Structures are given as structure tokens and as C-alpha cells.
Amino acid sequence: MQGINNTKFENKTFFYRMKLALIFMFLLTTLLVIRIYNLQIVNHEYYLEEALGNQMHTLPITPSRGKIFDRHGNILATNKLAFRLTLTQEKTKNIIKTLQQLKQSGFINDNDIKIFNKNAKRYQKFHSIPIKYNLNETQVAKFLINNTFIGVDIEPYFHRIYPNQDSGVHVIGYVSRMTKKDKKNYDKKNYLGTLFVGKTGIEKQYEILLHGTNGLQQIERNVNGRVIDTKIIKPAISGENLYLSIDLDMQKKAETLLKGKRGSIVVIDIRNGEILTLVSTPIYNPNWFVNGISHTNYNQLQTSANIPQLNRAVQGLYPPGSTIKPMVALVGLEEGVITNKSSIFCPGYYKLPNVKRKFNDWKKIGHGHVNVKDSIAQSCDVFFYDLADKLGIDKLHDNLDLFNFGRKTSIDIPGESAGILPSKAWKKINKNEPWYRGESLITGIGQGFIAVTPLQLAVATAAIANKGLLFRPTLLKNTQVPGNIIIESKKKDHHIQIPIKNIQNWEDVIDGMKQAVYGPKGTARRLNNGLTYSLAGKTGTAQVFGLDAKEQYIAEKLDEKLRDHALFTGFAPIENPEIVIAIIVENAGNGSSKAAPIARQVFDVYFNKQLNNTFP
Structure with a gap:
């Protein structure tokens, strides 16, 4: 009982505890004041920005992609309003479960989920990530009526x-989804938010012009993450519209003429180098690629033996065959090896001294006595065997190089091949073998190692028509900033002049090409029936593989891929040339019967439009 009534002890204990409590409360209050001071005064600006960051987001505004037109204003590529399904990671609690529910509801499939998971790492948590593109009206309506997916939305975009x-x-x-590799090639800041980029053709060549400039918008969200305000900080600048030199009517006509065949047709305006038609067949639908190509269509392209994705006009390499003879004849005239009066007797074959092998002419009974004009018109191989032998490969190479063979033409489209213009040095480097005399002979008729693109053939033939003026071929004609006037595209280093020793030599070669169409023995004489314009041309038949002197070429007995290619080059009108054409039809056989008639129909489209004043 004594311990209980010890008031003095109890008071002492009480005051001791009160003292400790006050000290503890003082320390806590001091810490709290310091913390408040630190938050409100010292780091006020930092935490204010952090708070605003949770509320405000700055997002890119993707610009509208520029349109593509032909020379007459016909639309080749444009944009259409479409809808896509998106998911925002910070608003979706269980992303895996949500994706599976969307799949079960029929909105997406396994491939969509795979692509989403692949792309998700590239986006911030507050970004809306596309899951499915180009939804149809039924899908949009179904989603909006039954939308129970938090963080999943429908967004409009231009398709x-x-x-x-x-x-x-x-x-x-065509354009297709942007890959990691694509991101390395373009300005990261300007392409932030961009989903599609050009993959081939003009879409890729002029990607920067077509893309435009990104804008910026500020998004304000409430505590629930719902957007309550949007403010544009910097508007996006739309991409430029491009006007190509292509004539859509001629393009479609040429594609129709080559339907079911492998080949190429190139038509160039001789006066300025503008390309009017650039066809490669077979063709395929670029719309397949925009939102991701299906497995069926992809396999169809990849497994096709005809390689539809190969742009034969600028990438296909072919022996030029007899279409190179006008250039070889000009080399002989300019080098003084022959004159316009030089002639040779063609018995149907050619032999080198002390060599057993015969070099056969395409005409077994021979052409008899022919001069340079006759040899072009009748396509006499023996004349050019002899001429090539006299010239030698070095002179042939150096002069044909002036016509841009063996080099890229620098056309404004990606993927162009340079071709092959053989020489002694070329063979030593590539084959580690010496050059043989007989190889010069077959080079002179466009066979052997020489390989050209249809575009190169068109450019070289245009130089003949222009008497040495060699234009760089171009596809871009004009550009236009949306809302502004159309501006003519600037063309740098647009043409060069091939050195001329005697202009009469050029006239003689052109006359030989004229006689190919109008001469009684011309290989393209069938074309002159009912012509309303003057036409000069050169037929060609190029072997895919070599034959021994005693072997006979019978197309019907050969696999289709081993048959000769049919070629034709020509220009019109002869007096004041406007357009030039180069045609290759793979494994079609004779150039005079398979390629030349196609050229006539393409020329007719052009001159009929001229007659009706519909071709500026």
C-alpha cells in the first residue's frame, strides 16, 4: 500500500514522461515543418512540374501525308479517314486479360496481339497504342455500343x-508500318508518333517531302485519367503534294498490253527526260501492305516464280540484243572504222581467221551485201560481228559508256541497277580470265556479258534521237504545299552532251532506224501500216542461253524460261522527236512480232491524245 500512495514518485514519473512526449512531439513537428518547407519552398517548382506532369501530357500531332498525282492531276495515292482500335497502358489494369477479351469478342486476332506486344515497348505509358487498323463501320458500331474495356478506345486516323x-x-x-530500322533513317523528333513510312518507289524516294512536319498538342486529364482539355501548341504542317510526269492513261494501256507476261515498257519525253510510262509486269496491289499484308497475299508474292515485286524497268538486267546495234554502228562511224558507204557480204555466218567456230546470223541464208543503214534496218548480225572485231572491246566499252550503259541513270526512284558494260578489266576482276576476241563479236550484237535495264535502253535510244543530248530521266514533275500554287521541280545536272565528231554519222544511224520501219526489208516494217506519225525503231531478240554453231533454236522444244526475250526501241516523230520507247517481253521470242506491235499501240495512245489536245 505504501507504493501506491507514493505521490512524490508518481509525480516525478509523470513529469518525466511528459517531458519525453513533448520532446518527441517537438521533433516530429520540426521534421514536419522542415518537410513542408522543403516541399513548398525549396522544391516547389520541381514538384509543381511533377504534379502537372500527371495531369498534362504533350503529344505529337502526326501531319497529313502528301498526295501523289500523275501529270494531269489524276490521283495516284491519297488519304482516307479510317478508324483504329487503341489501348493506353496506364489506364488498363490487366493488359493481357484485356487483349484476350478483345480477341474473344472478335475485335482482334493472335497476330494483332503479337504486333501490339512487339510495339508496346516503343510507347510511353500514357500513349494510346494501335491494336487494329482500318476497322469497318460494323466493327466500330459494335465496339461503341458494348464498350466495357477500360483504356481501349476507337480513334480516327488517315489511311x-x-x-x-x-x-x-x-x-x-507503297507505305507500311514503321520498323526499328526505319526509325534510324529518319529524324526521331519529327517522326515521333508516325506509324507509316514509304517502303518502295516514290513513296520512299520522297518520304521527307510527303511526310510533312510534326505538331504538338497538350492533353489535360483529370484524376480518373479522362481527357478534359486539349490544346494545340504547334500545328502540324502537312506533307507536300507530288505531281509525277507519268501519264496514267499510257501507264494503264502499257500494263494491259503486258498483262499475263513478264516484261517492261519505258516511255520517256525526249525533250526533257520526263518519264511518261514506267511499267514492270506482273504487278501487285500496294493496298495490301498499308495496314499489314495478310499471310495469303504475302505467300502469293514470295512464292511466285514471276517475282512481281521486282521492278524490271530499273532493276531487271537483260542482254540488249539487236537494240544496241544503232549505238555500235555510231561508234564505228565516229571512230572512223567504217563510213556510210562501207559494206560487207553476209552469207549467214561470220568466221574469225584460224578459228573453227562459226558465228551465225539470225538469217540463215544471209543478207547479201549490206551497208551500215541496211545492217540496222535488217538487223544483220554479220555486219556487226565484223565491226565489233575491228573496233575491239576497249573502243566498244569506252564509247558505249557515253550512252550511260554500265552506270545508273540516277532516276529518282530507289533500287536502280547499274547493269554490266564488259571490258578486259571487268572480266579480269569478275571472272579472273582474259578477254577473248570472239567475246567482242557477241558484245557487238548485244549478247554475252553485257546486261542493261529497260530504262537504260530508253535513255540511250533517246540520246540517238537527240543527236547526243543525254537527259537524266525523272519522275517528279511538280510539287505543291497544300493550299499553295504548284511549283515546278528543280532538276540538277539534268543533261549532258555526248561528243560529236560528225553530225552526219548520227543522221545515218537515225536513217537506218527509219528504214527498219519503212524499208521493204526492215524488221519492223509491219508497223508502218496506217501510221499517222513518223517512227524510227529497232527490233531485238536476245538469247537467254548460248547455242553451239550446229544447234538449232526451236522455241516450242524449250522450257518457257529459256526462250528468247523480245525487244523493241524506237522514237517518234523522226524529224522533231518527242517520245522514245523501250520494251522487253521476257521469253516471248521474236522482237519484230512480239514487242514492236506493243510499241505501236502505246505510241498511238500518246499521239491520239496529242491530236485531241489532251496531252500537255
Whole structure:
């Protein structure tokens, strides 16, 4: 009982505890004041920005992609309003579960989920990530009526479309989803938010012009993450519209003429180098690629033996055959090895001294006595065997190089091949073998190692028509900033002049090409029936593989891929040339019967439009 009534002890204990409590409360209050001071005074600006960051987001505004037109204003590529399904990671509690529910509801499939998971790492948590593109109206309506997916929304966007379907695909190209590799090639800041970029053709060549400049918008969200205000900080600048030199009517006509065949047709305006037609067949639909190509269509392209994605006009390499003879004849005239009066007797074959092998002419009974004009008109191989032997490969190489063979033409489209213009040095480097005399002979008729693109043939033939003026071929004609006037595209280093020793030599070669169409023995004489314009041309038949002197070529007995290529080059009108054409039809056989008639129909389209004043 004594311990209980010890008031003095109890008071002492009480005051001791009160003292400790006050000290503890003082320390806590001091810490709290310091913390408040630190938050409100010292780091006020930092935490204010952090708070605003949770509320405000700055997002890119993707610019509208520029349109592509032909020379007459016909639309080749444009944009259409479409809708896509998106998911925002910070608003979705269980992303895996949500994706599976969307799949079960029929909105997406396994491939969509795979692509989403692949792309998700590239986005910030507050970004809306596309899951499915180009939703149809039924899908949009179904989603909006039954939307129970938190963080999943429908967003509008502009979808790239090619209204002419497969027509012009090798010129226009296509856009498709941006990859990691693509991101390295473009300005990261300007392409933030960009989902599609040009992959081939003009879409890739002029990607920067077509893309435009990103804008910026500020998004304000409430505590629930709902957008309550949007403010544009910097508006996006739309991409430029491009006007190509292509004539859509001629393009479609040429594609129709080559339908079911492998080949190429190139038509160039001789006066300025503008390309009017650039066809490669078979063709395919660029719309397949825009939102991701299906497995069926992808396998169809990849497994096709005809390689539809190969742009034969600028990438296909072919022996030029007899279409190179006008250039070889000109080399002989300019080098003084022959004159316009030189002639040779053609018995149907050619032999080198002390060599057993015969070099056969395409005409077994021979052409008899022929001069340079006759040899071009009748395509006499023996004349050119002899001429090539006299010239030698070095002179042939150096002079044919002036016509841009063996070099890229620098056309404004990606993927161009340089071709092959053989020489002694070329063979030593590539084959580690010496050059043989007989190889000069077959080079003179466009066979052997020489390989050219249809575009190179067109450019070289245009130089003949222009009497040495060699234009760089171009596809871009004009540009236009949306809302402004159309501006003519600037062309740098647009043409060069091939040195001329005697202008009469050029006239003689042109006359030989004229006689190919109008001469009684011309290989393209069938073309002159009912012509309303003057036409000079050269037929060609190029072997895919070599034959021994005693072997006979019988197309019907050969696999289709081993048959000769049919070629034709020509220009019109002869007096004041306007357009030039180069045609290659793979494994079609004779150039005079298979390629030349196609050229006539393409020329007719052009001159009929001229007659009706519909071709500026």
C-alpha cells in the first residue's frame, strides 16, 4: 500500500514522461515543418512540374501525308479517314486479360496481339497504342455500343489508299508500318508518333517531302485519367503534294498490253527526260501492305516464280540484243572504222581467221551485201560481228559508256541497277580470265556479258534521237504545299552532251532506224501500216542461253524460261522527236512480232491524245 500512495514518485514519473512526449512531439513537428518547407519552398517548382506532369501530357500531332498525282492531276495515292482500335497502358489494369477479351469478342486476332506486344515497348505509358487498323463501320458500331474495356478506345486516323489498285505500283510504291530500322533513317523528333513510312518507289524516294512536319498538342486529364482539355501548341504542317510526269492513261494501256507476261515498257519525253510510262509486269496491289499484308497475299508474292515485286524497268538486267546495234554502228562511224558507204557480204555466218567456230546470223541464208543503214534496218548480225572485231572491246566499252550503259541513270526512284558494260578489266576482276576476241563479236550484237535495264535502253535510244543530248530521266514533275500554287521541280545536272565528231554519222544511224520501219526489208516494217506519225525503231531478240554453231533454236522444244526475250526501241516523230520507247517481253521470242506491235499501240495512245489536245 505504501507504493501506491507514493505521490512524490508518481509525480516525478509523470513529469518525466511528459517531458519525453513533448520532446518527441517537438521533433516530429520540426521534421514536419522542415518537410513542408522543403516541399513548398525549396522544391516547389520541381514538384509543381511533377504534379502537372500527371495531369498534362504533350503529344505529337502526326501531319497529313502528301498526295501523289500523275501529270494531269489524276490521283495516284491519297488519304482516307479510317478508324483504329487503341489501348493506353496506364489506364488498363490487366493488359493481357484485356487483349484476350478483345480477341474473344472478335475485335482482334493472335497476330494483332503479337504486333501490339512487339510495339508496346516503343510507347510511353500514357500513349494510346494501335491494336487494329482500318476497322469497318460494323466493327466500330459494335465496339461503341458494348464498350466495357477500360483504356481501349476507337480513334480516327488517315489511311493511305491507292485508288488505281495495282496500276503504277512499281512507280508509286507503297507505305507500311514503321520498323526499328526505319526509325534510324529518319529524324526521331519529327517522326515521333508516325506509324507509316514509304517502303518502295516514290513513296520512299520522297518520304521527307510527303511526310510533312510534326505538331504538338497538350492533353489535360483529370484524376480518373479522362481527357478534359486539349490544346494545340504547334500545328502540324502537312506533307507536300507530288505531281509525277507519268501519264496514267499510257501507264494503264502499257500494263494491259503486258498483262499475263513478264516484261517492261519505258516511255520517256525526249525533250526533257520526263518519264511518261514506267511499267514492270506482273504487278501487285500496294493496298495490301498499308495496314499489314495478310499471310495469303504475302505467300502469293514470295512464292511466285514471276517475282512481281521486282521492278524490271530499273532493276531487271537483260542482254540488249539487236537494240544496241544503232549505238555500235555510231561508234564505228565516229571512230572512223567504217563510213556510210562501207559494206560487207553476209552469207549467214561470220568466221574469225584460224578459228573453227562459226558465228551465225539470225538469217540463215544471209543478207547479201549490206551497208551500215541496211545492217540496222535488217538487223544483220554479220555486219556487226565484223565491226565489233575491228573496233575491239576497249573502243566498244569506252564509247558505249557515253550512252550511260554500265552506270545508273540516277532516276529518282530507289533500287536502280547499274547493269554490266564488259571490258578486259571487268572480266579480269569478275571472272579472273582474259578477254577473248570472239567475246567482242557477241558484245557487238548485244549478247554475252553485257546486261542493261529497260530504262537504260530508253535513255540511250533517246540520246540517238537527240543527236547526243543525254537527259537524266525523272519522275517528279511538280510539287505543291497544300493550299499553295504548284511549283515546278528543280532538276540538277539534268543533261549532258555526248561528243560529236560528225553530225552526219548520227543522221545515218537515225536513217537506218527509219528504214527498219519503212524499208521493204526492215524488221519492223509491219508497223508502218496506217501510221499517222513518223517512227524510227529497232527490233531485238536476245538469247537467254548460248547455242553451239550446229544447234538449232526451236522455241516450242524449250522450257518457257529459256526462250528468247523480245525487244523493241524506237522514237517518234523522226524529224522533231518527242517520245522514245523501250520494251522487253521476257521469253516471248521474236522482237519484230512480239514487242514492236506493243510499241505501236502505246505510241498511238500518246499521239491520239496529242491530236485531241489532251496531252500537255
